[in-house]
Protein backbone atom coordinates (compact mmCIF):
# COMPACT_ATOMS: atom_id res chain seq x y z
CA UNK A 182 0.00 0.00 0.00
CA UNK A 183 1.11 3.56 -0.69
CA UNK A 184 1.77 5.99 2.16
CA UNK A 185 -1.27 8.07 1.15
CA UNK A 186 -3.63 5.07 1.35
CA UNK A 187 -2.17 3.95 4.66
CA UNK A 188 -2.57 7.43 6.11
CA UNK A 189 -6.17 7.54 4.89
CA UNK A 190 -6.82 4.23 6.60
CA UNK A 191 -5.40 5.61 9.87
CA UNK A 192 -7.66 8.66 9.50
CA UNK A 193 -10.72 6.41 9.06
CA UNK A 194 -9.81 4.60 12.27
CA UNK A 195 -9.44 7.92 14.08
CA UNK A 196 -12.85 9.08 12.84
CA UNK A 197 -14.50 5.95 14.28
CA UNK A 198 -12.39 5.77 17.42
CA UNK A 199 -13.95 5.51 20.87
CA UNK A 200 -10.68 4.72 22.56
CA UNK A 201 -11.06 7.43 25.20
CA UNK A 202 -13.74 9.80 26.47
CA UNK A 203 -12.70 12.70 24.22
CA UNK A 204 -14.77 11.67 21.21
CA UNK A 205 -17.96 12.16 23.26
CA UNK A 206 -17.85 15.97 23.38
CA UNK A 207 -15.88 16.64 20.21
CA UNK A 208 -17.69 17.74 17.05
CA UNK A 209 -15.09 16.27 14.72
CA UNK A 210 -11.96 14.19 14.91
CA UNK A 211 -8.76 15.82 13.68
CA UNK A 212 -6.51 13.03 12.37
CA UNK A 213 -3.94 15.35 10.72
CA UNK A 214 -3.28 16.25 7.10
CA UNK A 215 -0.67 17.08 4.52
CA UNK A 216 1.92 15.38 2.40
CA UNK A 217 2.85 11.96 3.82
CA UNK A 218 5.94 11.90 1.58
CA UNK A 219 7.33 15.05 3.20
CA UNK A 220 10.58 15.17 5.14
CA UNK A 221 8.89 17.37 7.70
CA UNK A 222 6.12 16.62 10.21
CA UNK A 223 4.79 19.36 12.51
CA UNK A 224 3.19 18.02 15.67
CA UNK A 225 1.12 19.97 18.18
CA UNK A 226 -0.75 18.99 21.31
CA UNK A 227 -4.46 18.66 20.54
CA UNK A 228 -7.17 20.30 18.42
CA UNK A 229 -8.64 23.60 19.60
CA UNK A 230 -12.11 25.04 18.97
CA UNK A 231 -11.65 25.93 15.27
CA UNK A 232 -9.98 22.60 14.57
CA UNK A 233 -12.86 20.81 16.30
CA UNK A 234 -15.34 22.70 14.08
CA UNK A 235 -13.50 21.95 10.85
CA UNK A 236 -11.80 18.59 11.48
CA UNK A 237 -8.49 20.12 10.32
CA UNK A 238 -5.35 20.82 12.36
CA UNK A 239 -3.93 24.32 12.83
CA UNK A 240 -6.59 26.33 11.01
CA UNK A 241 -7.16 29.16 13.49
CA UNK A 242 -4.89 32.17 14.03
CA UNK A 243 -2.07 29.89 15.16
CA UNK A 244 -2.48 27.95 11.91
CA UNK A 245 -2.19 31.17 9.87
CA UNK A 246 1.04 31.97 11.69
CA UNK A 247 2.32 28.44 11.03
CA UNK A 248 1.58 28.87 7.29
CA UNK A 249 3.33 32.23 7.30
CA UNK A 250 6.42 30.75 8.96
CA UNK A 251 6.43 27.82 6.53
CA UNK A 252 6.29 30.29 3.63
CA UNK A 253 9.39 32.01 4.97
CA UNK A 254 11.40 28.78 4.67
CA UNK A 255 10.03 28.00 1.22
CA UNK A 256 7.24 25.56 2.04
CA UNK A 257 3.51 25.63 1.47
CA UNK A 258 1.32 24.04 4.10
CA UNK A 259 0.44 21.17 1.75
CA UNK A 260 4.15 20.35 1.27
CA UNK A 261 4.50 19.16 4.88
CA UNK A 262 2.44 17.06 7.28
CA UNK A 263 0.65 18.71 10.20
CA UNK A 264 -1.05 16.90 13.07
CA UNK A 265 -1.50 16.55 16.80
CA UNK A 266 -0.77 13.99 19.49
CA UNK A 267 -4.43 13.91 20.53
CA UNK A 268 -7.01 13.57 17.77
CA UNK A 269 -10.17 14.83 19.50
CA UNK A 270 -10.47 18.16 21.29
CA UNK A 271 -10.27 18.01 25.10
CA UNK A 272 -13.29 19.93 26.47
CA UNK A 273 -12.52 23.60 27.12
CA UNK A 274 -8.99 23.04 25.78
CA UNK A 275 -7.95 21.40 29.06
CA UNK A 276 -4.69 19.43 29.12
CA UNK A 277 -5.11 15.85 27.90
CA UNK A 278 -5.08 13.26 30.71
CA UNK A 279 -2.42 10.52 30.82
CA UNK A 280 -4.86 7.76 29.87
CA UNK A 281 -6.09 9.82 26.89
CA UNK A 282 -2.51 10.28 25.69
CA UNK A 283 -1.86 6.56 26.09
CA UNK A 284 -5.04 5.68 24.23
CA UNK A 285 -4.28 8.01 21.31
CA UNK A 286 -0.53 7.37 21.00
CA UNK A 287 -0.78 4.39 18.58
CA UNK A 288 -2.27 6.66 15.92
CA UNK A 289 0.56 9.17 15.86
CA UNK A 290 3.07 6.38 16.21
CA UNK A 291 1.65 4.68 13.13
CA UNK A 292 1.39 7.94 11.18
CA UNK A 293 5.06 8.67 11.83
CA UNK A 294 6.08 5.12 10.96
CA UNK A 295 4.24 5.40 7.66
CA UNK A 296 5.66 8.85 6.83
CA UNK A 297 9.18 8.32 8.20
CA UNK A 298 9.91 12.08 8.13
CA UNK A 299 13.49 13.24 8.47
CA UNK A 300 12.51 15.74 11.10
CA UNK A 301 9.62 16.03 13.58
CA UNK A 302 9.12 19.66 14.54
CA UNK A 303 7.31 19.73 17.87
CA UNK A 304 5.13 22.77 18.46
CA UNK A 305 5.11 23.76 22.13
CA UNK A 306 6.16 22.23 25.45
CA UNK A 307 3.58 19.48 25.56
CA UNK A 308 4.49 18.07 22.13
CA UNK A 309 8.21 18.26 22.95
CA UNK A 310 7.73 16.35 26.23
CA UNK A 311 5.71 13.69 24.45
CA UNK A 312 8.86 12.74 22.51
CA UNK A 313 11.49 13.93 24.98
CA UNK A 314 10.29 13.76 28.57
CA UNK A 315 13.30 15.45 30.17
CA UNK A 316 13.15 18.42 27.79
CA UNK A 317 12.56 22.01 28.86
CA UNK A 318 11.13 24.15 26.10
CA UNK A 319 12.95 27.36 27.09
CA UNK A 320 16.28 25.48 26.99
CA UNK A 321 15.77 22.99 24.18
CA UNK A 322 13.82 25.06 21.63
CA UNK A 323 15.78 25.41 18.41
CA UNK A 324 17.98 22.38 19.18
CA UNK A 325 18.05 19.14 17.22
CA UNK A 326 17.41 16.23 19.58
CA UNK A 327 17.87 12.59 18.69
CA UNK A 328 15.45 10.50 20.69
CA UNK A 329 15.41 6.70 20.48
CA UNK A 330 13.10 6.86 17.44
CA UNK A 331 13.11 10.33 15.95
CA UNK A 332 15.00 13.48 15.16
CA UNK A 333 12.95 16.12 16.91
CA UNK A 334 13.27 19.88 16.75
CA UNK A 335 11.26 21.72 19.43
CA UNK A 336 9.95 25.23 18.85
CA UNK A 337 7.44 27.36 20.73
CA UNK A 338 3.79 26.79 19.88
CA UNK A 339 2.49 29.37 17.34
CA UNK A 340 -0.31 30.25 19.82
CA UNK A 341 2.38 31.23 22.36
CA UNK A 342 4.01 33.35 19.65
CA UNK A 343 0.71 35.17 19.10
CA UNK A 344 0.49 35.99 22.82
CA UNK A 345 4.08 36.99 23.45
CA UNK A 346 6.33 39.06 21.11
CA UNK A 347 9.54 37.62 22.63
CA UNK A 348 8.34 34.09 21.98
CA UNK A 349 7.31 35.10 18.47
CA UNK A 350 10.83 36.32 17.71
CA UNK A 351 12.26 33.09 19.10
CA UNK A 352 9.80 31.02 17.06
CA UNK A 353 10.69 32.91 13.88
CA UNK A 354 14.43 32.48 14.52
CA UNK A 355 14.06 28.73 15.21
CA UNK A 356 11.90 28.26 12.11
CA UNK A 357 14.47 29.95 9.88
CA UNK A 358 17.02 27.34 11.02
CA UNK A 359 14.87 24.38 9.90
CA UNK A 360 16.35 24.08 6.33
CA UNK A 361 19.88 23.98 7.77
CA UNK A 362 18.84 21.39 10.38
CA UNK A 363 17.34 19.23 7.63
CA UNK A 364 20.50 19.57 5.56
CA UNK A 365 22.60 18.51 8.56
CA UNK A 366 20.48 15.41 9.07
CA UNK A 367 20.73 14.55 5.39
CA UNK A 368 24.50 14.90 5.48
CA UNK A 369 24.63 12.81 8.62
CA UNK A 370 23.30 9.80 6.76
CA UNK A 371 20.17 7.70 6.96
CA UNK A 372 16.88 8.54 8.56
CA UNK A 373 17.77 8.15 12.19
CA UNK A 374 16.08 5.15 13.73
CA UNK A 375 12.70 5.82 12.20
CA UNK A 376 11.26 2.60 10.88
CA UNK A 377 9.94 2.97 7.37
CA UNK A 378 7.83 -0.10 7.78
CA UNK A 379 5.42 -0.19 4.90
CA UNK A 380 4.56 -3.78 5.69
CA UNK A 381 1.78 -2.34 7.86
CA UNK A 382 -1.47 -3.60 6.39
CA UNK A 383 -5.13 -2.85 6.80
CA UNK A 384 -5.57 -5.59 9.40
CA UNK A 385 -2.97 -3.89 11.62
CA UNK A 386 -4.79 -0.62 11.22
CA UNK A 387 -8.19 -2.07 12.00
CA UNK A 388 -6.82 -3.81 15.06
CA UNK A 389 -5.71 -0.53 16.60
CA UNK A 390 -9.30 0.71 16.86
CA UNK A 391 -10.45 -2.55 18.42
CA UNK A 392 -7.55 -2.68 20.86
CA UNK A 393 -8.32 0.82 21.95
CA UNK A 394 -12.01 0.28 22.35
CA UNK A 395 -12.05 -2.60 24.72
CA UNK A 396 -9.97 -4.17 27.37
CA UNK A 397 -11.39 -7.28 28.90
CA UNK A 398 -10.72 -8.94 32.22
CA UNK A 399 -11.56 -12.60 32.66
CA UNK A 400 -12.84 -14.09 35.95
CA UNK A 401 -13.32 -17.78 35.23
CA UNK A 402 -16.16 -17.92 32.75
CA UNK A 403 -17.15 -14.31 33.30
CA UNK A 404 -15.57 -11.69 31.08
CA UNK A 405 -15.85 -8.04 32.04
CA UNK A 406 -15.21 -5.62 29.21
CA UNK A 407 -14.67 -1.98 29.82
CA UNK A 408 -13.45 1.03 27.96
CA UNK A 409 -9.82 1.94 28.40
CA UNK A 410 -10.85 5.51 29.12
CA UNK A 411 -12.50 4.37 32.32
CA UNK A 412 -9.24 3.88 34.18
CA UNK A 413 -7.80 6.98 35.81
CA UNK A 414 -10.92 9.15 35.57
CA UNK A 415 -13.24 6.58 37.13
CA UNK A 416 -10.71 5.56 39.77
CA UNK A 417 -10.50 9.23 40.74
CA UNK A 418 -14.30 9.39 41.05
CA UNK A 419 -14.41 6.14 43.03
CA UNK A 420 -11.73 7.35 45.45
CA UNK A 421 -13.65 10.63 45.93
CA UNK A 422 -16.84 8.70 46.64
CA UNK A 423 -15.11 6.50 49.24
CA UNK A 424 -13.58 9.60 50.81
CA UNK A 425 -16.99 11.28 51.22
CA UNK A 426 -18.50 8.04 52.52
CA UNK A 427 -15.78 7.82 55.17
CA UNK A 428 -16.31 11.45 56.16
CA UNK A 429 -20.06 10.77 56.44
CA UNK A 430 -19.47 7.64 58.53
CA UNK A 431 -17.02 9.62 60.68
CA UNK A 432 -19.66 12.31 61.33
CA UNK A 433 -22.22 9.62 62.20
CA UNK A 434 -19.74 8.08 64.66
CA UNK A 435 -19.07 11.42 66.33
CA UNK A 436 -22.82 12.07 66.63
CA UNK A 437 -23.28 8.61 68.10
CA UNK A 438 -20.56 9.24 70.70
CA UNK A 439 -22.01 12.68 71.52
CA UNK A 440 -25.44 11.13 71.99
CA UNK A 441 -23.92 8.61 74.37
CA UNK A 442 -22.22 11.36 76.39
CA UNK A 443 -25.46 13.40 76.53
CA UNK A 444 -27.34 10.33 77.67
CA UNK A 445 -24.83 9.70 80.45
CA UNK A 446 -24.92 13.34 81.59
CA UNK A 447 -28.74 13.48 81.62
CA UNK A 448 -28.94 10.16 83.47
CA UNK A 449 -27.00 11.50 86.43
Ligand code: SF4
Pocket residue numbers: 195198199200201202203204210267268269281284285393
Ligand atom coordinates in the same frame (compact mmCIF):
# COMPACT_ATOMS: atom_id res chain seq x y z
S1 SF4 B 1 -8.01 7.72 21.53
FE1 SF4 B 1 -7.61 9.55 20.26
S2 SF4 B 1 -8.84 9.23 18.44
FE2 SF4 B 1 -9.60 7.80 19.98
S3 SF4 B 1 -11.28 8.92 21.00
FE3 SF4 B 1 -9.42 9.34 22.18
S4 SF4 B 1 -8.63 11.26 21.33
FE4 SF4 B 1 -10.07 10.41 19.84
